[in-house]
Amino acid sequence: MTPAELAQASNSAIYASMLVLTLAMVFFAFSFAAGRRKPAVVAAAEIVESEGSTAVITRTEVIDPFVPGRRSANIAMSLTWLGTALLLLGVVLRGLWAGRVPWGNMYEFSITAALGILVVFLGFSIKRDVRWLGIFIVIPALLTLGLAVTVLYTEAAQLVPALKSYWLVIHVSAAIICSGAFTLSAAVSALALVQGHAERKAAGAPVTGLTARMPSQERLQVMANRIIAFTFPLWTFAVIAGAIWAENAWGRYWGWDPKETWAFITWVVFAAYLHARSTVGWRGNRASWIAIIGWSTFLANYFGVNLFINSLHSYSGV
């Protein structure tokens, strides 16, 4: 393909992905709102048989929140897979067009970050049923893509010399996975707050309405905690890799540049989150708020520092 065709193909793939994701969003919304209000409880017991003896392993109650809306939820999940594949194609084509990793400016960071959000979610969905979470993932991914194609779009160009380093690949790929995982943890934490509110209102009775499709507040909090426990070391790694790169590029590993400062702030807030989870009186709603604040500091770093603050790291290309 010629460069112009590659460019065209990348843009088309990204627009197609946005279309498919929008459809996914509609189906997610429909599955959420459709059908009966009470979730079905399916009792499951796994039985291991071996000669002459029976072992019953872990009796669990599995709640299938999507008995009524199951079909649309499943369609939405398939569409999300398809949209993610198209987005991956768009990002790869963009890289081929530019002849380098597609992380040279904010447009490219943003389409890759949207990919990161979706991939982390889909990775999560392989192991557990998170269809109820889909809509809260597809919306931020679509917003990110929308912003990318409208405001941040730039033609592919050479990397500025400061970005020509294999540390770009290491540091930025870690940060992009973190962006997806932090978004996921913020979405789950926000839902935990909503569910907590619903549970308090129901005062012991089973919750009804839309939130009946979601796990209990406690389970949502545990889930957010797991995601952050996975993301925090990765973020620590991304910061360390950034410091090594800065040492190589500018002669100091830490200089309190605004970008570095906000990476540090995000790190400290999530460290506070992990402490809050083991502190009486903080592990509930307050911890959820801290997770949301942590994600906001990440966003502040990405949009605020890239676009509005004069930093050594200003590569927005806008």
Add this chain to the structure above:
Amino acid sequence: MSEQLPPLSTGGWFRWIWRQFTSMRTALILLFLLAIASIPGSIFPQRGTNPLKAKEWITGSPTWGPILDRLGFFEVYSSPWFSAIYLLLFISLIGCVLPRAATHWRAMRTTPPAAPRNLSRMKSHAVLEGADSTAVDRAAEFLKAHRWHVLRGETDGATWVSAEKGYLRETGNLIFHLALILILVGVAIGGLFGWKGNVIVKTGDGFSDTLTQYDAWGGGRFADPAKLPPFSFTMTDFRVEFDRAVAQHGSPKLFQADVDVKANPDAALTSSTIEVNHPLEVDGAKVFLVGHGYAPHFVVRDSTGEIVYDDTVVTLPQDGNFTSTGVIKLPDSSPQLGFDVVFYPTLQPGSIVSGFPAPDFPATYLAAWTGDPGLDTGIPQSVYKLDKTNMTQIGRVPSLLPGQTWTLPNNAGSISLVGYERWASFQIAYDPGKEFALVAAVLALSGLMLSLFVRRRRVWVKMSEGPNGTTVVEIAGLNRAEGGDVSADIEIITEAITGKETS
């Protein structure tokens, strides 16, 4: 609640305060304070990295500038309040971690507690019916072989084994917190013994590492400027390329400096190329290429026709297209002369800024001044600024091209632009703490991963007599970290018991 009330004796008071101070809640609050205290430094220009902008801010806002300055808003990361927060945090950390380390040390050498009476209440629970009587023995053997800490016993006619695993979780947590202190030590070593300096070198010129050659130099309290590593280099060539495509027009694509280096006066000459991301390492120090610009070459004659200046003058870029400014001071000519110089790599006729950073159509703007440039007053002066208090302007030219000469008004002489050279600016840095800090950071990351990924868990296997004389084996487990699931362990233990039975 009563235990929250402080006792009245002094020692009791102290212990109470210390306990509060080293609690998780205090750590949490201090972490929040640290995050909030970091914010102003990203909004206000900082003296350390941006002294000119900081000064502009302070003078530009006569009421708030000095107040914020006194409060340390332009040196946030060395301000008393910022330091206080992180020092308190680290003292709290030490006070918290040391006792925990002692507790953990003891816990690692003791056996787990006895099995609880009622295992079926555990979330993960399995029952084996008709197992043979050696099941508990085999379970214990299996657990020991897999490095569980094991305790065996008998209560109410039931034999049991109780086992615990995952002590590395707490070990990792302790390593992580202690490594944070080590990172701080690494930073402190760099701050006290490290130094860095900046120097501008023109193509063809050299630099040797002594204090007097630096344009700016700063070091920690124990850095000795008399003992810098004795290396030297000459910049033989400098190459720059800029993007000419429409997108990112004028952004840099490449800059490289070729240098001939001597590690010490007696060493052999070696050639090397310095680029962004590829610093030169010599004698423990690192030489980074941080900037570049143009140095137009002028010849100046005074009123007697004598050549009073024949040299390049370094001009500093003011924008992305390298509109660059500099000055020439000639206090010994007659008359005394001074020039404001603006260099345009690509002159756009009619504009006062350069159109492109590469030298496509180089030209200079000049303003000539006569009078005393004030070099003899003893007050140190910037070489990039002309002190015009005792000078008067005699004329200016908007664009002087290479090869052209401007005859100054009032018979003051003439100035010709011969051409231009390039200069590169280097930062030379020495930080003896950085390897230490890196090792500590890797240690912290490893500890963190142990602490977050290792699951601390207990399992029990209990054998008792069932209702009709058969043997019943119960297997149960408990994850000590929240939300964890031990069913995988139970499955494996069940297999260990039943698997041997069938073979």
